[in-house]
Amino acid sequence: MRLSVKLFFGILLIAFMASGATGSYFYFQAKNALLDSIRQQLKATAKMASMLVDGDVLQQLTHPSQMTSPEYFAIQDLMGAIAQSNEEYLYAYTMRLENGQVRFIVDSPAHDDDGDGVFSDDELPEPLGALYPDPPEELIHGFVRPSSDQHPHHDQWGTTMSGYAPILNGSGQPIGLIGIDMSIDRVESKLASIRRAGLVSLGIALLVAVLMGWYFSRRIFQPLVAMQHALARVGEGDYSIQLDESGRDEIAASAKTYNAMARELQEKALMKASLGKVLNTRAMQHLLANRLKLGGEIYPVTVLVCDLRGFSRLSQKLPPKLLVGLLNDYFTVMVEIIQKHGGMVDKFVGDMVLAVFGHPVPLEEEQQAALKAAREMIARCDALNQELHLGHDLLLENSVGLDSGTVLAGNIGSPERMEYTVIGHAVNVAARVERLTRVLDVRLAVSTDFIAAHGDGHNLTNIGPRSLPGMDLTMEVYVEEKEKK
DSSP: OOHHHHHHHHHHHHHHHHHHHHHHHHHHHHHHHHHHHHHHHHHHHHHHHHTTSOHHHHHHOOSGGGGGSHHHHHHHHHHHHHHHTSTTEEEEEEEEEETTEEEESSOOOOOOTTOSSSOOGGGSOOOTTOBOOSOOHHHHHTTTSOEEOSSOEEETTEEEEEEEEEEEOTTSOEEEEEEEEEESHHHHHHHHHHHHHHHHHHHHHHHHHHHHHHHHHHHSOHHHHHHHHHHHHHHTTOOOOOOOOOSSSHHHHHHHHHHHHHHHHHHHHHHHHHHTTTOOHHHHHHHHHHTOOOSOEEEEEEEEEEEEETHHHHHHHSOHHHHHHHHHHHHHHHHHHHHHTTOEEEEEETTEEEEEESSSSOOTTHHHHHHHHHHHHHHHHHHHHHHTTOOGGGOOEEEEEEEEEEEEEEEEEOSSSEEEEEESHHHHHHHHHHHHHHHHTOSEEEEHHHHHHHOSOOOOEEEEEEEOTTSSOEEEEEEEOOOOO
16 A cells, blocks of 8 residues: 555544544533533532421431321422422432431322323332432432532432432431432433534544545655654654654654654653652652652651541441541642642551651741641641531541651662652651640640741740650640630
8 A cells, every 4th residue: 555545544544533532522521511510400409408308307207107197298298399390300309327328218209200190110209218229429428418419320210310418407417318310311412412513523524634635645745654653653652763854844843853852751751650659749840850869868857747536436437438538528628738838748647647848849947837737737627527517426636746857758668669758757756746636635736846947936835845655755845725715
């Protein structure tokens, strides 16, 4: 096959892939926007509907024998009214979380969805106490805060998008949730229209590609084929091919640019392949920019240790899915604060966060930055309890310890699996000072070395010499006393 013909089909294929990728991008953007709009609508409707349900009455419905009570029928009529308030809604129902299992309380009344005049099993309301198997993660979140399905969910009643919101009793405690299911048919019809438009656009792009491919395959095929081959090898990780740079035209200039790019990509690929095993993104960027020698060096830093109290209690009270989601929300906030103040998260150990200020990126006034971060982490932890509407027995409470000193920063592990981390006396002291906060009934404690490096203006209280837990060491400790109520 002639090279010009190969180039023709190459251009045609590239155009097809580019058009397909562009069409796919806009299709998924439109799909995500549509789904997001539906999620917000369901979440808002569920939140408003939850305010219409009498939580105290719903809390008393615990046995199937109560399905004939006036209270049950009143709530069921409300569920039916909510389901019929929008032609796209299918069902509205209430559920409770009992011993880690999701069970129905009051379901929508019977409804002839297919219009055949007969109520099938899936058109009848679920009995009070009936088990709902394999609930999605968003439904579990609905017992704590308003949520909605991220993607269409399929169960025995069909494929739907659902919104959830907690139902509160008179004391403001969540006792269940209300769920609202929406038909997925509207979403599918709109997506079908988008797909049809994308196919028409793809057809036009292919027609243009045929004409352009025919023209370029006849005029300038050989240099482009060589460059296409070289770029394909680059995509596979092979940077060894160099193009002919002779000539003064645009093709020669492109070849020179490609050769320079390939050499630079090869250097960066080798460095990133090594550093990617041991560093997070920020540390890698700093080391790439400064060519810092690896292998373990001593640095003066400030170490921050933040631990979450009562984690064992939370793990016993919450289902695993809800516990993981809660921890992810908490860690997201903590990491944002550390990075905002110039620190680097070194590692997570269970529910503990170890952060370093002053390495690998030098930081002016690292002690001041670490102290500000510690105070903000405590404040944001308390604010997170209110944002997530956590009950009294589920409140998150963290505490922070700080120390300044020298650490050994370097590679720990084996040649196959390494971790870039910090170890040393300052890390141990920061961890022990944090543990001391429980004994002192405070949330923030720092070492005397930290105060010496910080200087005046810390507004912390010197409580005198203290023995650090787990260490044969006594030092003066400074704390931030709790505000008097």
